[in-house]
Each structure stands twice: as C-alpha cells, then as structure tokens.
Amino acid sequence: MLTVYIDIKSPYAFVAKDPTYKLADDFGIDIDWYPLTLNIGSFLGTAQKDDSGKVVKSERSPRQWAAAKYAYMDARRYANLRGLTLKGTQKIWDSSLAAIGLLWAKRDPVKLRTYLDITYERFWQRELDIEDASVIETLLAEAGFDTTGFADYLAGEGRVLHDELQDQVLDAGYFGVPTYVVDGEAYFGREHLPRVRWHLGGCEGPCPDIANDTVFEP
Amino acid sequence: MNLFLDGRLLYGINLESVSCYASLDPTRRLVTDTGVPVLIVPMISELGNVASDGDKSNDPLADYKARRAKARRENNQREQDRLCALLDIDASLGSLEYNAQAASLGLVHLAINSAPPEECWEYVDQVYRAAFRDGEPIDSLEKVQSLVDLDVAACESALQEISDSMGEEGLFSSPAYWVDGERFHGRQHLPLMRWIMTGRSGSPPV
Numbered sequence: 001m002l003t004v005y006i007d008i009k010s011p012y013a014f015v016a017k018d019p020t021y022k023l024a025d026d027f028g029i030d031i032d033w034y035p036l037t038l039n040i041g042s043f044l045g046t047a048q049k050d051d052s053g054k055v056v057k058s059e060r061s062p063r064q065w066a067a068a069k070y071a072y073m074d075a076r077r078y079a080n081l082r083g084l085t086l087k088g089t090q091k092i093w094d095s096s097l098a099a100i101g102l103l104w105a106k107r108d109p110v111k112l113r114t115y116l117d118i119t120y121e122r123f124w125q126r127e128l129d130i131e132d133a134s135v136i137e138t139l140l141a142e143a144g145f146d147t148t149g150f151a152d153y154l155a156g157e158g159r160v161l162h163d164e165l166q167d168q169v170l171d172a173g174y175f176g177v178p179t180y181v182v183d184g185e186a187y188f189g190r191e192h193l194p195r196v197r198w199h200l201g202g203c204e205g206p207c208p209d210i211a212n213d214t215v216f217e218p
Numbered sequence: 219m220n221l222f223l224d225g226r227l228l229y230g231i232n233l234e235s236v237s238c239y240a241s242l243d244p245t246r247r248l249v250t251d252t253g254v255p256v257l258i259v260p261m262i263s264e265l266g267n268v269a270s271d272g273d274k275s276n277d278p279l280a281d282y283k284a285r286r287a288k289a290r291r292e293n294n295q296r297e298q299d300r301l302c303a304l305l306d307i308d309a310s311l312g313s314l315e316y317n318a319q320a321a322s323l324g325l326v327h328l329a330i331n332s333a334p335p336e337e338c339w340e341y342v343d344q345v346y347r348a349a350f351r352d353g354e355p356i357d358s359l360e361k362v363q364s365l366v367d368l369d370v371a372a373c374e375s376a377l378q379e380i381s382d383s384m385g386e387e388g389l390f391s392s393p394a395y396w397v398d399g400e401r402f403h404g405r406q407h408l409p410l411m412r413w414i415m416t417g418r419s420g421s422p423p424v
Contacts, residue, residue: 019424039282063268066390070403077400078410081422170282175289188293191406195300209240209304213409213423 002029002200003181005036005174006102006116008130009095011075011086013177014120016190018082019214020178021113023193027200030109033116035099035162036169036177040092049090078212079124086124094131098123100158101136103165104150105143115143190214219330219376221383222396227254227415230261230384230394231342233318233325239346240301241393241405246339248408252415254397258338259329259380260322261392307350316355320362321345326377327368341365 004020006013024031048057060068072088079086098119105112119139122128129135133154137147173186180187182199191210198208221228229245231238249256277283302312324345328338344365349355356362359370389396391403398414409423 015424039279039286061268063266066388067268070388070390070401074403078424081410082424170285170289173289173292175286175293186293186296189406191404207300207303209244210404210406211409211423212406215421215423217421 001032001182002027002196003032003034005034005169005177005179005181007036007038007095007177008098008119008123009040009089009093010038010177011072011079011124012190014084014086014124015075015078015082016178016193017116017120018216019190019193020180022214022216023197023200026197029200033102033106033112034165034169035095035102036174036179037096037099037162037166038177048092049088051090053088082216084121084124087126090126096159096162097133097136097154098130098139100154100162101140103158103161104140104147104153105145108145111144115139115145118142219379219383221257221259221380222387223257224398225254226397227256227411228394228396229256229258230389230392230396231258232261232264232392233321233342233345234316234349235392236298236301236305236307236312236350237405238393239350240305241408242339242342242346244405244408245393245395248412248415249335252412254415256335257329258325258342259384260318260325260377261381261384261389261394262319262322262377263381263385264391305350311350311353314349314353314355316349316357318345318349318355318357320359321356322377323359323368323370323373324356324362324366326373326380327366329380330373330376 002024006017008014020031048055050056058065072086076086076088101115101119102112105115119128119130123130128139133151136154137150140150141147174181174188176188178188178190180192180196182196185199187196189210191212194208194211194213198204227249231241245256248254298312299309302309305312324341325338327333328341333341345356356365362368384390384394387396387401389401389403393403393405395402395407395411397411400411400414402411413420413422
C-alpha cells in the first residue's frame with residue numbers, strides 16, 4: 001500500500017502528481033491519498049501580489065523570499081517541461097476546503113484522480129477560488145461524484161476529520177508534500193520516487209539515490 | 219574569476235556536508251559522460267532553515283512550528299541514515315562536524331590556478347574521505363598546506379568573491395549547480411542536468 005500526502009497549493013505536489021500516478025500504474029496499485037494542508041506562512045512567511053505581480057504585502061525575510069523564489073522557479077521549470085502551466089500564486093491560499101474535497105473523493109479512486117487533475121490544473125492557471133465551497137462542490141460533481149450532503153460534510157464531519165488528520169500527520173512526522181509512506185517508511189519529496197519504487201518492488205539490491213528521473217515517453 | 223561560463227558546469231560544494239559527499243561520484247560521472255568541463259568551488263555560506271526567521275514574540279503558531287520543526291528533524295535524521303547507507307560509511311562519522319574553512323581554501327587554490335580536473339576531484343575526494351571515512355578531518359591550514367601550497371590571503375579573498383558571486387546568482391544551497399543559465403540546488407537534478415548537457419534531446423526527466 002502506498003500512501004501519499006499532498007496539498008493543492010503546493011507547486012511541488014503539483015509537479016509530483018503525474019510521476020506519482022505513473023509509479024502506481026507501473027505497479028498496478030491504488031494510492032491512498034490524504035491531504036496534508038501546509039501552513040506555508042509558518043516556514044516561508046506570507047506575501048501578497050497584485051495582478052501585475054507587484055508585491056503589495058510581505059511578511060517574509062529576505063532569506064524566505066530567496067527560498068520561495070527558488071522553489072517556484074524550480075517547480076515551474078519541471079512543469080514547463082511537462083507542458084503544464086504553473087503561475088505563481090498571488091497570496092497564500094487556505095486549501096483546507098479542497099483538502100476536504102479530497103477526503104470526500106476517496107470513495108472512488110478513479111474519480112479522485114479526475115478531481116485532482118482538474119483542481120490542480122485550474123488552480124495553477126489561477127482559474128480557481130479554492131476558498132469557495134461551491135467551487136469545490138462543482139469540481140467534485142464535474143469529476144463524477146454525487147455531491148449530495150457534501151456541503152454539510154464540508155462544514156461538519158469533513159472539517160473535523162481534516163483538522164484531526166493534520167494533527168495526526170504532524171505528530172507522525174510528516175510535514176511537507178508530497179510525502180510517500182510505504183510500510184511505515186516515509187519519503188519526503190518526489191526526488192524519492194526511485195526509492196519508493198525500490199521499496200514497492202521488495203527492496204531488492206541497494207537502495208537507490210534520490211533523483212527526479214521520471215520520463216514520460218511521447 | 220568568472221564562475222558562470224557557457225558550456226561549463228559550475229559545481230558548488232560544502233566540504234562539511236555528507237550530502238555533498240554523496241553528490242561527488244554522480245557529478246563526476248555526469249562530467250565524464252558528457253565531456254562538459256567543470257569548475258568545482260567551495261560554498262561556505264548557505265541559506266539554511268528559513269522557517270526560523272520572523273518575529274517569535276507572542277507567536278500564535280509557536281506550538282505548531284515546534285511540532286513541525288521536530289518532524290523536520292526526524293526526517294533529516296532519516297535522510298542522514300540513508301546517506302550513510304548509500305555511501306557505506308559509519309553513521310557516527312557521517313554526522314561528524316568540523317570546520318572546513320581551511321579545506322575550502324585549498325579547493326579555491328586549485329580553482330583559481332586552473333588545476334587539472336583530476337587534481338580537483340582527487341582533492342575533494344580526499345577531504346571528504348578524511349572526514350567521513352577516516353574521522354580525521356582536514357580542518358587546519360597546516361593540514362591543507364601539506365596537500366597544496368596555497369597563498370592564504372589570496373585564497374581567502376577569492377573565496378569571499380566566489381561566495382558573493384554565487385549569492386548574487388541565487389545559488390545558496392549545496393550542492394549547487396549552474397549550467398546553461400540554469401541553477402540547481404541538490405543532486406536530485408542530475409538527470410535533468412544530463413538532459414541539458416547532452417543537447418536536450420528526447421523526453422526530459424521530471
């Protein structure tokens with residue numbers, strides 16, 4: 001069983017999505033997806049930009065700015081190589097509603113992929129307000145889910161489950177996305193996919209090194 | 219000294235870092251396989267953990283940050299253990315802490331005197347082996363000068379210039395690479411660098 005923790009607002013998790021699918025498809029396994037809702041402001045500070053890209057508000061140190069700029073540049077170059085659009089976000093989003101949508105989507109792994117695909121694609125094209133509950137419900141419906149009761153779930157059981165989960169994952173030692181867990185062994189970052197592959201394959205031979213090495217042949 | 223030349227790989231390493239030690243052989247293989255020349259320079263200043271920045275007084279997230287920091291430390295330890303296994307080195311030596319300022323000057327000497335690549339690779343390997351395999355780090359000018367005959371003042375000046383140049387170019391985490399106008403932090407990017415250095419043909423690795 002492969003458990004993967006993601007966050008819609010993470011550019012790295014966005015870039016990791018398709019290589020993660022490929023890994024699961026290669027092994028013929030389903031992924032147990034969970035949301036790990038990052039508090040980006042807690043480690044990268046907060047900032048807000050206007051439509052022209054000008055910073056209008058910042059609580060970031062120069063070091064945090066350097067780290068954030070590199071992270072987006074790095075994720076964007078890999079996204080571009082995949083033909084994906086990754087526009088920088090204009091603020092730090094609250095992705096908990098989209099995360100609760102992921103919890104709802106766990107009931108159907110095929111439709112869950114569709115939900116992730118359309119949510120990620122549109123969010124990173126700046127076409128999605130993931131803080132709007134009706135938007136999340138529309139995404140789920142478009143992915144093929146019956147959304148009867150979703151609004152109540154979002155405000156009630158789903159919220160409780162999400163918030164409790166965030167405490168549990170942090171105490172389990174998971175703090176970033178994507179995080180892959182196989183047999184209780186945690187790997188943080190898609191650069192560990194060679195190791196995840198090795199682990200799923202039975203740990204034969206020496207454990208490989210980290211590498212962003214997934215190739216999608218045309 | 220111009221660090222950023224078209225057609226050449228810039229490889230910045232922290233001689234105190236076992237993670238950089240793990241990048242040594244794969245990077246050397248990349249250079250050998252592609253025939254692209256390389257300039258190896260030491261990195262003495264890195265960004266570090268930026269999560270500790272910011273006003274800590276009356277921080278409502280203090281508890282969350284402490285828990286996250288603990289999770290991060292545990293992850294770092296897991297990674298450290300994996301690195302030691304990958305390098306087949308003793309865990310106690312893999313976490314050896316020493317001051318590589320002097321050893322860095324030796325690498326600067328080789329860089330500014332355009333030493334042959336083999337000499338640079340051998341020097342770096344020797345420094346890492348001394349620390350992480352033998353437990354006898356090259357941590358003094360005396361030890362470095364038994365390996366290379368360096369002008370300390372000139373190398374100190376050059377080391378600062380290198381550090382400033384890399385910082386201006388946005389290279390702040392080791393191992394750092396610069397090739398074809400692209401900057402990379404970490405050996406996980408070696409597959410993409412190989413794709414770049416062999417002409418960007420075929421599907422790129424992601």
